[in-house]
Amino acid sequence: MSRRPRALGLVSGGLDSTLALALMKEQDVEVEAVNFSTGFCFTDHHRAMSSPKHKLRNEALRAGADLAVPVTVIDISQEYFDDVLLRPKHGYGANMNPCLDCRAYMLARAREHMEEIGADFIFTGEVLGQRPKSQFRKALGIVADESGLGDRLLRPLSARLLPPTRPEREGWIDRSKLLGISGRSRKLQMEEAARLGLDLEDIPQPAGGCCFLTDESYARKLKDWLDHQEEPKHDAEAFVLLKVGRHLRLNDEVKVVVGRDEAENRFLASYRRGRWEFWARDFTGPTVLVESARDLQWEEIEKVAAITARYGHGRDEEGVTVCYRVPGGPNELLSTVDERPIEEISVSVSRLEEIEPFRV
Ligand code: SF4
Numbered sequence: 001m002s003r004r005p006r007a008l009g010l011v012s013g014g015l016d017s018t019l020a021l022a023l024m025k026e027q028d029v030e031v032e033a034v035n036f037s038t039g040f041c042f043t044d045h046h047r048a049m050s051s052p053k054h055k056l057r058n059e060a061l062r063a064g065a066d067l068a069v070p071v072t073v074i075d076i077s078q079e080y081f082d083d084v085l086l087r088p089k090h091g092y093g094a095n096m097n098p099c100l101d102c103r104a105y106m107l108a109r110a111r112e113h114m115e116e117i118g119a120d121f122i123f124t125g126e127v128l129g130q131r132p133k134s135q136f137r138k139a140l141g142i143v144a145d146e147s148g149l150g151d152r153l154l155r156p157l158s159a160r161l162l163p164p165t166r167p168e169r170e171g172w173i174d175r176s177k178l179l180g181i182s183g184r185s186r187k188l189q190m191e192e193a194a195r196l197g198l199d200l201e202d203i204p205q206p207a208g209g210c211c212f213l214t215d216e217s218y219a220r221k222l223k224d225w226l227d228h229q230e231e232p233k234h235d236a237e238a239f240v241l242l243k244v245g246r247h248l249r250l251n252d253e254v255k256v257v258v259g260r261d262e263a264e265n266r267f268l269a270s271y272r273r274g275r276w277e278f279w280a281r282d283f284t285g286p287t288v289l290v291e292s293a294r295d296l297q298w299e300e301i302e303k304v305a306a307i308t309a310r311y312g313h314g315r316d317e318e319g320v321t322v323c324y325r326v327p328g329g330p331n332e333l334l335s336t337v338d339e340r341p342i343e344e345i346s347v348s349v350s351r352l353e354e355i356e357p358f359r360v
Pocket of ligand 1: 097098099100102103134210211212213214
């Protein structure tokens with residue numbers, strides 16, 4: 001090759017993909033990276049929550065900035081939902097995570113990007129045997145084949161345990177500088193990251209996976225949402241709301257979302273338009289939203305008010321007055337001020353065991 005080889009990395013910004021990026025920067029290749037946003041990534045949520053506990057940043061961009069590598073972020077959420085999440089050819093992992101299909105899909109998209117920018121091969125932070133569904137030896141082969149990358153797919157962290165890929169055989173990169181890591185422990189990655197001067201305190205190290213689809217509670221809520229759609233369609237707002245709060249389903253048509261802390265209450269408040277909103281009048285407590293395509297019946301209003309009272313500081317009182325706003329009315333979605341009238345209802349506080357059966 002008359003020019004320096006070009007490598008494109010698939011990065012999330014977690015420890016493994018950041019380390020892969022750093023390893024490739026050590027080689028005599030031009031490095032670029034791509035990050036795909038599925039709408040289910042942890043980093044998206046942390047950004048959206050705007051909580052002081054979380055750093056508000058895209059970790060892939062952070063990794064690129066740390067290592068002076070240009071990163072392109074591509075939103076694939078719509079196609080990902082239709083083509084991968086709804087009907088994964090290889091099925092789901094322990095929760096709603098279609099990891100094998102997800103990897104193959106992202107790498108196929110990365111291959112298209114590779115061709116567009118004239119890169120020669122792709123690398124990832126995958127580690128042999130780290131994840132049961134997508135990173136065992138056979139799965140790595142399936143992903144390489146289904147993405148159309150074949151031996152132009154390099155896994156620098158496990159390369160010494162895998163057959164040499166084209167970039168290694170052609171001498172574009174030096175195989176002896178790649179690693180032979182396998183399994184779930186992150187010890188070797190941390191040692192190598194320290195050697196390369198990466199700031200381990202600043203790099204997220206997700207243990208269970210890189211997105212909410214691996215999270216048991218999120219998966220339950222997503223499944224419930226899917227089960228109550230006539231024809232499931234990508235809905236970014238719904239997927240974000242599934243990440244927040246306690247979800248209680250009163251019946252097929254009515255779902256209640258209860259904020260669990262101040263950050264969630266603030267977050268939910270920004271989604272109140274078009275939804276019923278409940279809060280205790282005289283006590284601090286959660287923001288409660290209700291999703292329903294029809295008007296609530298009086299018993300349902302009472303039930304939601306009693307739930308609202310249960311999770312607030314008035315929970316030990318005999319009765320609590322709860323305010324609520326009904327969705328709709330002129331300009332509801334256009335006005336910057338919520339002009340909906342506030343109604344009130346006095347209720348007895350729900351007992352926890354009465355709420356439990358509704359929990360999604
Ligand atoms: S954890 Fe999520 S993003 Fe990662 S491979 Fe699995 S489905 Fe894809």
